[in-house]
Amino acid sequence: MYAERVKALNPYVPGEQPKDRVYIKLNANENPYPPSPKVREALSNFDYSQLRRYPDPDAAELRRAFASIVKVSPDMVYAGNGSDEILSFIFYTFFDDKLPVVLPVHTYSFYPVYASYYNIPLHKVPLEEDFSISIDKLLEPKSCGIIFANPNAPTGRFMSLEKLRELLTRYDSNKPVVVDEAYIDFGGETAVPLLKEFHNLIIIRTFSKSYSFAGARLGFVIAAADVINTFITVKNSFNHFPIDSIVQKLGIAACEDYDYYKKINAEIAETRDWFGKELEQLRYEVVPSKANFIFTKKAGLSGDEIYKGIKKKGILIRHFNYPGIEDYVRISIGTREEMNQLLDAVKNLRMKCEKGI
Numbered sequence: 583m584y585a586e587r588v589k590a591l592n593p594y595v596p597g598e599q600p601k602d603r604v605y606i607k608l609n610a611n612e613n614p615y616p617p618s619p620k621v622r623e624a625l626s627n628f629d630y631s632q633l634r635r636y637p638d639p640d641a642a643e644l645r646r647a648f649a650s651i652v653k654v655s656p657d658m659v660y661a662g663n664g665s666d667e668i669l670s671f672i673f674y675t676f677f678d679d680k681l682p683v684v685l686p687v688h689t690y691s692f693y694p695v696y697a698s699y700y701n702i703p704l705h706k707v708p709l710e711e712d713f714s715i716s717i718d719k720l721l722e723p724k725s726c727g728i729i730f731a732n733p734n735a736p737t738g739r740f741m742s743l744e745k746l747r748e749l750l751t752r753y754d755s756n757k758p759v760v761v762d763e764a765y766i767d768f769g770g771e772t773a774v775p776l777l778k779e780f781h782n783l784i785i786i787r788t789f790s791k792s793y794s795f796a797g798a799r800l801g802f803v804i805a806a807a808d809v810i811n812t813f814i815t816v817k818n819s820f821n822h823f824p825i826d827s828i829v830q831k832l833g834i835a836a837c838e839d840y841d842y843y844k845k846i847n848a849e850i851a852e853t854r855d856w857f858g859k860e861l862e863q864l865r866y867e868v869v870p871s872k873a874n875f876i877f878t879k880k881a882g883l884s885g886d887e888i889y890k891g892i893k894k895k896g897i898l899i900r901h902f903n904y905p906g907i908e909d910y911v912r913i914s915i916g917t918r919e920e921m922n923q924l925l926d927a928v929k930n931l932r933m934k935c936e937k938g939i
């Protein structure tokens with residue numbers, strides 16, 4: 583009954599959403615704060631009768647609003663139904679089955695899923711010991727393109743713009759370098775200014791993290807205008823109306839209150855830095871992070887033990903059972919209050935571990 587290709591699918595596994603009790607959710611890098619009050623206002627003012635109409639297929643007003651935030655022209659911006667949809671279009675548009683796409687061995691785990699979906703070979707390169715990305719290693723294999731997240735996931739490590747410029751300078755200017763800036767608003771420096779110099783640079787953004795929109799599904803790609811036109815062709819060959827009319831309105835309202843987001847994201851960055859220091863006091867090893875999460879491990883405890891011990895206390899964090907990072911857990915940054923509760927749970931875990939229970 584099913585097409586042959588379905589057998590080969592190996593889908594992405596998102597952070598769990600168990601329903602057996604109420605959990606503090608620190609496992610999907612969601613924002614602990616609500617969207618801007620302007621978004622709430624736009625939601626209550628939404629004229630429900632307009633739902634009978636199709637939305638603007640090109641989300642023109644929304645693209646204009648986002649373009650003004652990132653300071654590019656609107657024809658350099660395209661909106662998608664979450665950045666996962668944009669990623670799907672990226673893999674479809676740029677990569678084929680001749681040469682592999684190169685990526686770090688540990689980066690956003692949806693990239694290999696799309697590669698397999700479209701039958702695109704991958705070449706994974708190791709990270710440095712401190713989890714930073716080596717540009718020499720990215721440049722070593724023959725490739726049809728490069729993709730990684732910056733700050734990277736799940737490590738939180740940020741690649742400086744100087745390093746990124748070096749990568750772009752040394753790489754083939756006819757092949758795409760895709761930089762997924764899902765976590766850029768928590769302290770990294772955006773690569774947008776480099777778009778003027780490098781036509782092959784493609785930047786991805788999501789509203790799920792820094793704009794508190796994970797449930798609304800909105801993402802963007804920022805690239806040269808002709809690249810964006812190709813995206814529109816791809817979109818129109820798949821789903822003509824990816825952004826519904828409600829989300830278009832809410833997204834515009836969010837863009838109009840950028841100051842609110844600057845404030846809450848600065849607060850998250852501050853909580854992250856404080857929380858990282860607290861963990862270090864408890865002799866956890868903390869990878870320096872510019873994202874809204876922390877990647878950490880503790881000698882004497884496995885990643886799975888930390889994850890399970892914390893879950894018992896009603897707090898969800900993320901453990902990736904992949905070789906090389908199996909000892910680590912990824913902790914999303916919540917409110918101060920949530921992080922204080924997590925610290926209590928972590929201290930409790932330490933006591934158990936030291937008593938050998």
Ligand code: PMP
Pocket residue numbers: 663664665666667690731735762764787788789790796800801
């Ligand atoms: N890129 C990275 C690096 C991510 O961590 C995520 C979130 N899982 C996404 C993209 C996808 O985000 P969205 O909710 O916009 O699909």
